[in-house]
Amino acid sequence: xxxxxPSTPRRLALLVIAAAFAIPACGGGGAxxxxxxxxxxxxKGSDTMVNVAQVWAEEYRKAAPDVEVEVSGGGSxxxxxxLLKGAVDIANASRDLKMSEAEQAVKNTGKLPAGYNVGxxxxxxxxxxxxxxxxxTLVQLTDLYAEGGKVTRWSELGVTIPGVKDDTIVRxxxxxxxxxxxxxxxxALGNRDFxxxxxxxNGSKEVxxxxxxxxxxxxxSGMGYAxxxxxxxKVAPKAGAPAVAPTIAAVHDKSYPLARSLHVYTLxxxxxxxxxxxxxxxxxxxxxxxxxxGYVPVAAAPPKP
Amino acid sequence: MAGRFxxxxxxxxxxxxxxxxxxxFGLMSAAMILPLVLIVGYLVVRAWPVLSWEFLxxxxxxxxxxxxxxxxxxxxxxxxxxxxxxxxxxxxxAAIYLNEYAKDNWFNRLVNLAVIxxxxxxxxxxxxxxxxxxxxxxxxxxxxxxxxLTLAIMTLPVIIASTREALASVxxxxxxxxxxxxxTRWQTVRAVVLPNSISGILTGVILxxxxxxxxxxxxxxxGAVFFKAVERGDLFPYGLTDQCMxxxxxxxxxxxxxxxxxxxxxYATAVVLLGSVLLVxxxxxxxxxxxRNRKKW
Amino acid sequence: MSAEPRxxxxxxxxxxxxxxxxxxxxxxxxxxxxxxxxFVAAIFFFVLREAAPVLFSEGFSxxxxxxxxxxxxxxxxxxxxxxxxxxxxxxxxxxxxxVLAVPFGLGAxxxxxxxxxxxxxxxxxxxxxxxSAIPSVVWGFVGLTVMSKLIVSATGAPVGVxxxxxxxxxxxxxxxVIVSIGEDAxxxxxxxxxxxxxxxxxTRWQLVYRVLxxxxxxxxxxxxLLGVGRAVGETMAVLMATGHAVHIPGSLLDSVRTLTANIxxxxxxxxxxxxxxxxxxxxxxxxxxxxxxxNLTADFVVRGIRRK
Numbered sequence: 001x002x003x004x005x006p007s008t009p010r011r012l013a014l015l016v017i018a019a020a021f022a023i024p025a026c027g028g029g030g031a032x033x034x035x036x037x038x039x040x041x042x043x044k045g046s047d048t049m050v051n052v053a054q055v056w057a058e059e060y061r062k063a064a065p066d067v068e069v070e071v072s073g074g075g076s077x078x079x080x081x082x083l084l085k086g087a088v089d090i091a092n093a094s095r096d097l098k099m100s101e102a103e104q105a106v107k108n109t110g111k112l113p114a115g116y117n118v119g120x121x122x123x124x125x126x127x128x129x130x131x132x133x134x135x136x137t138l139v140q141l142t143d144l145y146a147e148g149g150k151v152t153r154w155s156e157l158g159v160t161i162p163g164v165k166d167d168t169i170v171r172x173x174x175x176x177x178x179x180x181x182x183x184x185x186x187x188a189l190g191n192r193d194f195x196x197x198x199x200x201x202n203g204s205k206e207v208x209x210x211x212x213x214x215x216x217x218x219x220x221s222g223m224g225y226a227x228x229x230x231x232x233x234k235v236a237p238k239a240g241a242p243a244v245a246p247t248i249a250a251v252h253d254k255s256y257p258l259a260r261s262l263h264v265y266t267l268x269x270x271x272x273x274x275x276x277x278x279x280x281x282x283x284x285x286x287x288x289x290x291x292x293x294g295y296v297p298v299a300a301a302p303p304k305p
Numbered sequence: 306m307a308g309r310f311x312x313x314x315x316x317x318x319x320x321x322x323x324x325x326x327x328x329x330f331g332l333m334s335a336a337m338i339l340p341l342v343l344i345v346g347y348l349v350v351r352a353w354p355v356l357s358w359e360f361l362x363x364x365x366x367x368x369x370x371x372x373x374x375x376x377x378x379x380x381x382x383x384x385x386x387x388x389x390x391x392x393x394x395x396x397x398x399a400a401i402y403l404n405e406y407a408k409d410n411w412f413n414r415l416v417n418l419a420v421i422x423x424x425x426x427x428x429x430x431x432x433x434x435x436x437x438x439x440x441x442x443x444x445x446x447x448x449x450x451x452x453x454l455t456l457a458i459m460t461l462p463v464i465i466a467s468t469r470e471a472l473a474s475v476x477x478x479x480x481x482x483x484x485x486x487x488x489t490r491w492q493t494v495r496a497v498v499l500p501n502s503i504s505g506i507l508t509g510v511i512l513x514x515x516x517x518x519x520x521x522x523x524x525x526x527x528g529a530v531f532f533k534a535v536e537r538g539d540l541f542p543y544g545l546t547d548q549c550m551x552x553x554x555x556x557x558x559x560x561x562x563x564x565x566x567x568x569x570x571x572y573a574t575a576v577v578l579l580g581s582v583l584l585v586x587x588x589x590x591x592x593x594x595x596x597r598n599r600k601k602w
Numbered sequence: 603m604s605a606e607p608r609x610x611x612x613x614x615x616x617x618x619x620x621x622x623x624x625x626x627x628x629x630x631x632x633x634x635x636x637x638x639x640x641f642v643a644a645i646f647f648f649v650l651r652e653a654a655p656v657l658f659s660e661g662f663s664x665x666x667x668x669x670x671x672x673x674x675x676x677x678x679x680x681x682x683x684x685x686x687x688x689x690x691x692x693x694x695x696x697x698x699x700x701v702l703a704v705p706f707g708l709g710a711x712x713x714x715x716x717x718x719x720x721x722x723x724x725x726x727x728x729x730x731x732x733x734s735a736i737p738s739v740v741w742g743f744v745g746l747t748v749m750s751k752l753i754v755s756a757t758g759a760p761v762g763v764x765x766x767x768x769x770x771x772x773x774x775x776x777x778x779v780i781v782s783i784g785e786d787a788x789x790x791x792x793x794x795x796x797x798x799x800x801x802x803x804x805t806r807w808q809l810v811y812r813v814l815x816x817x818x819x820x821x822x823x824x825x826x827l828l829g830v831g832r833a834v835g836e837t838m839a840v841l842m843a844t845g846h847a848v849h850i851p852g853s854l855l856d857s858v859r860t861l862t863a864n865i866x867x868x869x870x871x872x873x874x875x876x877x878x879x880x881x882x883x884x885x886x887x888x889x890x891x892x893x894x895x896x897n898l899t900a901d902f903v904v905r906g907i908r909r910k
């Protein structure tokens with residue numbers, strides 16, 4: 001009973017075969033295609049800044065509807081590395097450009113990267129809101145986080161957490177290549193390595209969320225990530241020195257020890273759409289985004305070193 | 306009193322053991338249902354406040370803490386669609402080769418092993434491959450093209466397996482009848498085998514859609530972005546060389562990276578992703594059952 | 603394919619162009635047929651290609667890579683690439699997942715193939731298929747939000763993202779594989795075995811225990827192996843549910859990091875071409891080889907029964 005079926009299935013089958021021949025056409029032609037009527041700006045880098053960058057992109061649609069901004073995170077180092085290859089238009093970085101990176105850029109493309117200070121951030125040390133501790137010194141942070149550090153319990157810091165039997169400190173950190181991790185290592189731990197065994201989470205928000213649900217946890221993240229269930233500690237450079245809270249004013253007068261400025265970099269002096277975008281970022285509208293995200297706008301930030 | 310057919314203690318013990326075994330295994334099977342129902346139920350309940358068509362069609366707002374998921378949803382459609390365009394023909398033809406052409410020799414056993422292994426390669430290794438091969442070596446850059454090709458190779462075994470199954474279910478007698486009237490191998494495949502298995506192949510394509518839509522790692526490193534501004538409801542916001550948002554990665558970023566997000570938002574994103582995938586799968590299952598009932602041989 | 607088509611007469615009357623077109627088409631079909639080999643080889647080649655230069659790099663030693671627990675890929679003072687703790691993380695989460703998934707998976711497979719009515723079987727198979735369709739990022743999200751809270755309230759552990767969480771999630775993800783392959787294995791036991799057992803007065807349980815399990819043991823082993831393969835390679839779910847801490851776990855409530863999650867977390871942030879980037883690709887090569895061995899073993903084990 002080999003009845004040949006009506007023609008629809010056969011045509012379908014042929015369609016599938018026809019599609020087989022369409023692949024090369026599709027692959028080759030498509031790579032060159034894309035949209036030409038719109039300008040696409042590629043923006044990549046710091047995870048600390050990715051949320052700000054996202055709101056910039058969102059808000060900029062209102063100012064320039066024909067410009068599409070693609071925002072990716074990945075970390076400061078990755079954004080800069082992509083910039084040096086000419087793969088992105090703008091790199092976000094929560095640290096300064098290294099000398100070696102500038103040299104690399106000149107070698108690759110013949111252009112020197114241009115940097116813009118677009119705001120500032122205080123790296124806040126977070127604990128659970130029920131934790132009675134209110135301030136911490138950099139020395140204590142080193143004992144807690146650095147390789148060879150001895151502190152493993154809250155009682156060793158003279159802190160009793162209410163309603164908790166096991167007061168082992170749950171150290172929350174970031175994955176090892178984020179700019180935040182590197183900044184914390186450099187400025188809080190004096191470039192010593194982290195002690196292994198901390199929960200190295202993949203997102204700034206995840207850090208704050210875990211601290212917010214764990215009474216015995218401590219973690220660090222940008223000040224923009226604060227929520228109601230966590231508390232930001234005041235930080236003192238050393239025992240006896242006055243502890244400073246991460247506020248806009250403290251970032252401004254550089255009294256907070258873990259403050260850093262936020263930058264965007266371009267390859268060479270920006271032109272056209274990219275320049276317009278950066279100008280907009282530095283305008284009051286763009287700076288309001290920075291402030292709304294919980295960071296320090298550039299007018300109040302320390303001048304670029 | 307005990308009749309002639311009363312159970313001996315031995316038989317009674319046997320039967321008790323039997324019912325215990327049945328009960329335990331039955332419970333173990335029932336334990337499969339529970340997580341599915343609980344997970345879907347819980348996610349839907351948590352997502353309820355924001356679930357609406359508006360949520361699907363709207364763009365993310367206020368730093369992705371509010372609004373909808375349109376750019377991510379349409380991005381996933383792009384990735385899945387293009388990967389399908391590439392993997393369906395290759396997969397179907399590969400299955401035709403394996404089922405209709407290949408002789409049973411060492412080489413074709415190797416092909417079989419390769420298909421099995423391709424299915425077993427971890428998704429993160431596919432991501433590494435996509436990054437090394439498409440983004441860098443082929444110079445497609447971070448783009449929809451790179452991500453779709455990565456997904457295509459990853460989902461290839463799905464379509465090969467289900468197409469083979471469909472082809473194999475066409476009785477040998479059909480082919481023999483066709484050969485006997487003088488048709489070539491390809492004419493037989495086209496006139497008899499494919500028409501009789503096209504719906505089975507369709508099931509495979511559907512399953513492939515569901516697999517591709519849910520994958521995160523392979524697109525995260527090859528072409529998906531954190532955010533891209535797109536018009537509400539715009540069906541064609543991306544070009545092949547652009548990067549795009551993807552639903553699966555959007556869920557990951559909402560859950561780990563975006564502060565102060567509206568509580569129901571990540572749940573609703575999870576529900577849309579899960580809902581689409583389960584819907585697509587249910588369609589495949591339905592097609593299969595419908596087919597089985599229709600088959601006349 | 604036993605019989606060869608008799609194409610001679612057909613060819614004689616067909617136009618030359620049609621014959622050529624068919625030849626071309628067959629070539630395309632053959633090409634697609636071998637594509638799987640090409641792709642597997644390409645995956646290995648491209649991943650290894652990115653990884654290989656680090657093997658000859660000064661700051662890298664293979665011994666340290668495999669056996670050191672110190673993972674400091676970006677250290678300012680002393681870069682170390684030890685993945686041993688990550689391997690232990692993968693092993694511990696996978697082992698827990700198997701402890702949970704194997705009994706349930708095999709139990710359900712036995713129930714499906716031997717104990718239940720066709721109607722129940724169809725329903726359960728649909729459920730299992732849907733369970734296996736849940737994307738891994740959704741599992742991860744469930745682990746991060748729901749499961750972690752449950753674990754904290756049930757055990758009093760300080761943090762809910764840990765081995766237990768990851769193990770449960772992975773068990774749920776690999777159970778469908780074990781059930782479906784296990785059921786196939788039981789079905790492959792010839793009915794004559796069952797008939798002989800029933801004729802001797804065995805109950806179904808005795809039949810399962812004495813006849814089917816021994817007869818299907820290779821297939822069941824393959825099912826477990828494929829479950830292991832699935833669990834080892836899983837990425838997003840473990841990334842979100844295990845807590846991502848580099849250390850050897852002392853209990854189920856410790857956080858760990860797995861090989862896959864480590865790549866996913868750091869790949870985005872390792873500049874391409876750096877040693878760190880290459881070490882991540884090397885980890886990928888390692889994972890590729892592990893799953894290759896697992897899958898090949900499963901295949902050989904299954905083929906073992908077929909030959910009998």
